Amino acid sequence: MAEESVAEMTWEAAQEAFGAPDAQEVFALRAEMVDFRIHLPEAAGPEAVAAGAEVLEATWSLSAAQNRTIWFIQRGGTWQHLLHQDWDKGTEY
Amino acid sequence: MPKDTIHTVRRGDTLGKIAKKYGHASWKTIYDAPENAKFRKNRPDPNAIQPGDKITIPPSAGSVVGRYFKNMPRMSISIDAPKALIFVQQKWQYVFVEKDATVSKWTSKEKTKFHNDADKIIWKRWSGKFKITCAGTSDFARVYKDTVFNTNFDIKRVTSSGHWTVTVTKVPAGSKSPQSSINWGTQVVNLDSEDMAKRDLRGTGKDKDKFDPVAHEFGHTAGNSKFGPAARGDEYPAGHANFLDKASIMNIGNQVRKRHADHLILMLNKMIKDTTWSVKSVG
Numbered sequence: 001m002a003e004e005s006v007a008e009m010t011w012e013a014a015q016e017a018f019g020a021p022d023a024q025e026v027f028a029l030r031a032e033m034v035d036f037r038i039h040l041p042e043a044a045g046p047e048a049v050a051a052g053a054e055v056l057e058a059t060w061s062l063s064a065a066q067n068r069t070i071w072f073i074q075r076g077g078t079w080q081h082l083l084h085q086d087w088d089k090g091t092e093y
Numbered sequence: 094m095p096k097d098t099i100h101t102v103r104r105g106d107t108l109g110k111i112a113k114k115y116g117h118a119s120w121k122t123i124y125d126a127p128e129n130a131k132f133r134k135n136r137p138d139p140n141a142i143q144p145g146d147k148i149t150i151p152p153s154a155g156s157v158v159g160r161y162f163k164n165m166p167r168m169s170i171s172i173d174a175p176k177a178l179i180f181v182q183q184k185w186q187y188v189f190v191e192k193d194a195t196v197s198k199w200t201s202k203e204k205t206k207f208h209n210d211a212d213k214i215i216w217k218r219w220s221g222k223f224k225i226t227c228a229g230t231s232d233f234a235r236v237y238k239d240t241v242f243n244t245n246f247d248i249k250r251v252t253s254s255g256h257w258t259v260t261v262t263k264v265p266a267g268s269k270s271p272q273s274s275i276n277w278g279t280q281v282v283n284l285d286s287e288d289m290a291k292r293d294l295r296g297t298g299k300d301k302d303k304f305d306p307v308a309h310e311f312g313h314t315a316g317n318s319k320f321g322p323a324a325r326g327d328e329y330p331a332g333h334a335n336f337l338d339k340a341s342i343m344n345i346g347n348q349v350r351k352r353h354a355d356h357l358i359l360m361l362n363k364m365i366k367d368t369t370w371s372v373k374s375v376g
Contacts, residue, residue, distance in 0.1 A: 025331045032292045034345060035272045035306065042269060090278045092313045092326050 011056060011072045011079030018068070021058035028052040029073075036093035037071075043083045044073055055082060065089055097128060098150040102142050111148065116155030126151040152232035159233070161364050167256050167280060167314060167321075170360055174237050179225060179244045181357065183314060185211075185282070186255025192264045192271070192285075199263055203286075207261060208250045210289045211307045218308035218342060219246040219315070222349045223357070224374045231367040241373060244357070246315065257282050257314055273306050275313040277320040282310055294345035304345050312343050316356020323355040351375050 009017065029049050033040055037057070041049045056072040056079050068086050072079035100111055108120035117123055124132075124139050128149035136142055159174035171180040187208065189199040223244040227234050259282040262271060270287035284307060291303035312327070319326040327343035327350075329336040340346035343353060351372045361370040 023330060027331075030294075030296060032294050032296070034294060035270075035274065035309075038270060038272055088276065090276045090320060091274045092277065092318055092320075092328070093272060093274045 006068075006070065006084050007081055009070065009081050011058070014058065014070055014072075014081075018060045021060050022067075024056065024058040026054055026056050029055055034093065036069075039083060040071060043071075048073065061089075062086060100148045100150050102144050102146040102148065104144050106142065106144075108139050108142060108148075111150070115150045116153035117151075122153075123148060123150060152236050154236050157232040157236050159237075163360070163364050165256075165360065167277075167316075168360075169256075170357070170364065172242075172361070172364065174233070174240065174242075177240050177242050179242045179357075179361070180247065181244065181315065182247045182249055183257055183311075184251040184255045185248045185257050185259045186251050186253065188258060188260045190260060190262050192262050196263045196265055203263075207286065207289070208248070211284075212248050214289070214305050214307045215246055215248055215311045218305055218347055219311065219349060221245065222376050223351075223354045223372050224376065225354070225358075225361070225370055226373045227361075227365075227368050227370050229365075229368040231365055233365050234368045244354070246311070248311070256280065259284060261285060270306070273310050275310050275318070277313070277318040282314060284310065295339055302340070302346060305342075305347055308342055308347065312349075312353060315353075316359075317343050317353055318356075321356055322359050325352075325355070327353060349375055 029040060029044055029052060031041055031049050040055060044053060044055070054074050057069060058072070059067050059069045062068045065088060066086055067089055068084065070084040071082040073082040098115065100115070108124055112118070112120040112123050120139065123129065126149060128151060132146065132148055136146065154175065161172040163170050168181055168183045171182070173180065185208070187204065189204055191198060221243060225242045225244055226240065227237055257280050262285040264271060264285050264287055268287065270290070271285050273284050273288055275282045288306040291300070291305055293302070294304045295302045316323050317325065317327045327335070327341065335341070338344055338350070340348045342349050354372050358370050358372065
């Protein structure tokens with residue numbers, strides 16, 4: 001799956017492409033986030049942060065060594081891609 | 094179980110003299126020892142012991158090894174029983190890098206300050222919290238069963254043979270901190286120059302609630318890792334009871350919990366034969 005297409009995926013498209021995620025969680029954006037989510041406020045922008053916009057975080061196993069997490073934000077009634085990251089399964093944040 | 098010393102009473106012996114001979118501060122330690130129940134029954138008056146009486150001498154602080162040290166791949170642990178202290182130390186071998194050309198090179202002074210600040214934060218958040226006791230059939234456990242051990246955590250800067258390789262990225266002051274992380278398997282820690290700044294992750298606005306990134310990552314290296322023997326990073330998905338424990342240092346707060354010493358307890362339990370350890374309380 002090309003990086004460009006991941007960046008354009010909605011939540012529905014991601015499920016179609018990768019199947020059901022291994023983990024998923026919905027949370028509200030805040031100005032300060034834990035390290036794993038530290039880039040989300042900047043990616044979402046100050047208005048979304050101020051509004052406490054909801055973010056859907058979904059993680060898939062890409063391989064024995066790598067996970068892919070995609071964060072979606074609710075826009076126009078659908079979960080739109082906000083940010084994604086491939087990360088080593090051995091990493092803890 | 095170690096073999097006990099049996100003392101046969103001679104003419105002129107008193108429990109006080111016997112206690113002194115075997116390094117016990119008080120005769121009551123010997124007289125009241127569970128092993129001497131039968132002797133007490135026969136000699137209800139401790140001042141009336143008789144030649145030929147056989148008394149079991151429990152181990153004393155002077156007769157057992159009270160100091161142990163074990164260097165492990167990710168930390169060393171020292172037990173100093175006479176001082177009632179358990180000391181956990183990690184050797185950190187730093188790699189200092191810059192995010193890009195917009196930030197100045199690390200100076201020697203900045204590197205030293207980073208380490209010293211990290212050491213202070215880790216000490217503040219982790220040391221003096223766990224009160225640990227031991228039990229078991231070893232002489233050590235029998236002597237120190239009533240001792241409450243304090244536990245301190247420390248990092249030491251080294252230039253070789255580190256337990257952890259710690260890469261610290263210098264970013265512009267006040268900028269958004271990059272992701273900090275650890276990898277238990279490769280023994281790598283990734284930090285940055287903004288990790289000394291506390292974060293209000295709980296959103297209370299109170300300084301006492303603020304999160305110290307360095308202390309959190311240290312918690313992973315101290316054994317709160319899903320890849321370590323404790324098999325738990327102490328970070329939980331929504332729905333888990335501990336997910337709601339926001340004040341936990343392994344969540345978004347700065348308080349240590351009893352479970353955060355699970356790895357330490359596992360390691361301590363391997364250090365002295367027939368001796369098991371547990372966390373009595375967390376301060």
